[in-house]
Amino acid sequence: MSQYESSKHADCYSFLNSIIEYIQNSKVQKITYEDLKEVAIDFLQKGHSQDQSERYETLTQLIFKFMDGKASESVLIFYLKRQFAMEENTLDEIINKLKLVISKDALVDQSITFADNFSYPKVSVIITTYNRKEYLLQAINSILAQDYPNIEIITIDDNSSDGTDLLMEEHFKNHPRIIYIRKEQNCGPGTNRREAFKAYADGEYTLFLDDDDYLIDPNYISKTVNFHMNHPEISFVAANVFLEYSLKDLLKISDLGLSEVVNKYDYLLNFERPGFPKPLSTLTTLFKRDSLIEMGILNMNMVNDASIYMRALLVGDAGFIDSIVGVYRIHGNNITFNLSKEFIVENLDEKTIVKNMAIEQFGFNKKDMDKWFNYTVHNTVSYYLVNSARNAEDFRYMFNWTKENCPFIYNDLRNTYRFTLLKKRLLRFPLVRKLRGK
Known part of the structure; x- marks a missing residue:
């Protein structure tokens, strides 16, 4: 273990013991997330691991979820290993101490088991x-x-x-x-x-x-x-x-x-x-x-x-x-800004199929599904025009598809985004970007 990992481990161990001590001495009937959050804030204000504040915030959430039956012991252990380099012997000690101080009616570790004669569907x-x-x-x-x-x-x-x-x-x-x-x-x-x-x-x-x-x-x-x-x-x-x-x-x-x-x-x-x-x-x-x-x-x-x-x-x-x-x-920022117009139309065609299936096969209300379709098409086309469309042909392509397949939103989309391409082109020039930044 590196010196940095050893420091993370020690600080986390100290923090977890602070949480355990608070739970053990608490006189409130039910501990809330806000209660645990106060312990975390107090711990960090004493000079412990300020650069790890995001990790401690998540750890505090996770401990509360563990107490509330919304995170298993294995998930808590996974997090402590990954984010704080906790070792097995320390993990065993901390988990056991934490389970001891949690009230008997807590939902910790509600694993599902099946009867001996259960058929286990594949x-x-x-x-x-x-x-x-x-x-x-x-x-x-x-x-x-x-x-x-x-x-x-x-x-x-x-x-x-x-x-x-x-x-x-x-x-x-x-x-x-x-x-x-x-x-x-x-x-x-x-x-x-x-x-x-x-x-x-x-x-x-x-x-x-x-x-x-x-x-x-x-x-x-x-x-x-x-x-x-x-x-x-x-x-x-x-x-x-x-x-x-x-x-x-x-x-x-x-x-x-x-x-x-x-x-x-x-x-x-x-x-x-x-x-x-x-x-x-x-x-x-x-x-x-x-x-x-x-x-x-x-x-x-x-x-x-x-x-x-x-x-x-x-x-x-x-x-x-x-x-x-x-x-x-x-990975990276995980946001895609280079979607092709063909991909977007394939996406919109699938939503058209969903709308038609909902109405014709599954008895969904036509008025409701038309409203849903207009909303989802507007969102999809807007996202593409703002983030991925590169030239006039891209804009014409999407406007034409909308006019043919979703005419009720065509005028609104065209009026809203008709000058978007011009703005994109202007922002390519350094002077315009500089003036806009002022």
Whole structure:
């Protein structure tokens, strides 16, 4: 351990003991997050690790969630190892002390176990990968670490050139729970998800995992299967994650803040609006296979996370487990500003299909779906014009698509963004940028 890591370890150990002492001596009936936050502020003000304040803020949140049954012991241990270089013997001591001072009615470690005669329906995990062999190894191992016994991992390699095939040969050759497919040409993750699902994913439930994300709660698949069995009306169940900012080596908690079960109609009509966020990726999301078939996954052109979620909401409600269970990596700033107009139109065409399916096949109200469509098209086109459109042809292309397919918002979009291209061109000149900065 380096001197810097040793210092982080020692400071964190001192902080955790401060938290434990506060809980032990507290006279309040129920400790709140604000109570723990005050302890953290007081600790930092005494000169401890000011440069680590973001990590301590997240750790304080995590301890409260641990006390409230919304983060498992394994997740707390993961965080302490990753962000503070805590060693095993110290971890054991701290976790045991923390559990001793938490009240008996706390929800800590409510792991799901099944009866001896439980049939364990099969879970198919589809991992699409391209030139990320180090990340892929972690993703696969995070699934193998799950305590649910009936999982099959389908890894589909999009013709990687970084030795992914050699890694799979070295670590997982003849593994009874892993199917490895290497494509002869690059097809893209969406096509690979659809093909892998059609050819290999015969489990009652399906999880689509990107190669750079991973699970950290080994009991999570068990929890999701149990949730599905208790809520047959849902088409999928998801949970909370850490955001891993790779450039800063920083983990932050991302909470969906949704109810245990959200009505499909309400969620779809408000999808990605305030109060109805989309889960980050599909790394925590266990879909019912029958729902994926019913929503038409085998005929989808764009099999990305938003499209899968929207279609899944046509056939069932959404379930959420209020617990941190995985890690979603953010590389750089993780914001894409170079989307092509063809990609955007493919996205809009998929939303058109969702709207028509909702009305014609699943009985959604036409007026409601038209309103939803106008809103989502406006947002998508606006994002593209502001961030990705580069020339007059890009603007004409999007205006023409909107006029033909969503005429009610055409005039508003055109009037709002007709001078956006001119502004972009002016801002290329140094003098204009300098004057604007004043």
